[in-house]
Amino acid sequence: MEASAGMQASIETSRVQALEQQVQALEKRLADLEERAPEDRVAIIIFSGDLDRALAAFIIATGAASMGQQVSMFFTFWGLAVLRNGTQFSGKTIPQKMMALMSPGSSKSLPVSKMNYFGAGAKMLRGMMKDKNVNSLEEMIALARELGVRMIACEMSRDLMGIREEEMAAGLECGGVATYLADALKSRTSLFI
């Protein structure tokens, strides 16, 4: 009996040792996987400077934020216009001036992507939204800020178009493609709008 108890104990020891190793290996694999798993995060690129697309972006962004997701919106190329705050011409090159002249100076003057007819389409869409008590784009932008949505202006496009910091809305972050990717690669959902 003593002997068998001793032998039993030593069999247990090797099984316990094996288990300890297995559990350690599992922990390592699990930690790896936890690193790789998507976070509660949504990343949206706003490339377009159209009112209708900007609305879609903010509806998704504020919706996701109110569902508990960390949301980042990355404004690039034409999308910078959504967060513009007036236009200045001094200190710009001629192509930059031309681009400034033909781009919307703020969210208020964004066109719609279809049937814009020199702004009539955008005015009509805004009117229809008001009729239905849908928040305006400007109200959605304010709501997004309240909900803690990060808004990042693409440095490279800003630099390219010669848009100065004072031409952009206050309180924006600046960043490049690495800033976007750092968020996007950890996100559940990433959209290009």
Add this chain to the structure above:
Amino acid sequence: MEASAGMQASIETSRVQALEQQVQALEKRLADLEERAPEDRVAIIIFSGDLDRALAAFIIATGAASMGQQVSMFFTFWGLAVLRNGTQFSGKTIPQKMMALMSPGSSKSLPVSKMNYFGAGAKMLRGMMKDKNVNSLEEMIALARELGVRMIACEMSRDLMGIREEEMAAGLECGGVATYLADALKSRTSLFI
């Protein structure tokens, strides 16, 4: 010997206890991770009302469905036109009537996003598809239904444009941004088209 077996046993006991705790902790972490892992699911927003983009959306949707993914397509803004079923004017406000007048009444009259030339481009694309025995958009929509692809019409855009249920294809679900996000946040792939 007895003593050492007893001691051994009590050492084992504490090692076994430690293991039990570790395994329990692993189980909790694993269950958390299982919650967070993406499902076999694809979510597509169809914002555009262009024939070429609608085709791309349905090619991806039916492809994913036949690879065993649960697919949801969320039709919003101009994208509603893809699933329209004729146009009615009565009971609409003037802007809603104007929008109805200028929007395609069904998938048959969708324009292409480039070189549309008042419909010639769309007709040409449909002709080229027929020449190559590629399924038409209407056949792809039917295939998507057969494959169990969920098609959801955005309630807010429908309401905004005053599009009635009878103006939409039969058998659609209705939903808002929360419906889309509920699927998108669990998806492997989410696209904005």
Add this chain to the structure above:
Amino acid sequence: MEASAGMQASIETSRVQALEQQVQALEKRLADLEERAPEDRVAIIIFSGDLDRALAAFIIATGAASMGQQVSMFFTFWGLAVLRNGTQFSGKTIPQKMMALMSPGSSKSLPVSKMNYFGAGAKMLRGMMKDKNVNSLEEMIALARELGVRMIACEMSRDLMGIREEEMAAGLECGGVATYLADALKSRTSLFI
């Protein structure tokens, strides 16, 4: 004492057995989860044939590749023009010829999505990029190749438009929607541009 050691050992045995089963079950669940977890991978559809959107796609693709992601770019519909290498007319049907005539013959002649004015906009954007020492699209394409970005031309669109292999840049892969989805479903981020 002997008896209690023996009893102790047999209690341990059953606890060890239970643990072994639990660990085995954990391993199975973990392996399942590892299968389902996203890889370090980014998949981008380039549907658009616009210079500005192609630039955005290559900035994201090369950025992701230099951050250690496996990147696939899937060129479809108008996006094929980004990797065109001249235009041939012989052997094409009339609609295919018309489409070839009106589509850019290479990356050099891509329009911009807004304010193109028959190519002036694209020329201006290229000039602004040069002023700021931003890589040209052609340099970005070369960089993407160096970084091992996979570039896949959509077989179906090529066939539809009658674009021959010799009309496309050298060294491209060919594939269909299944090729794209195989990558996209394992990706951290998937975009439709």
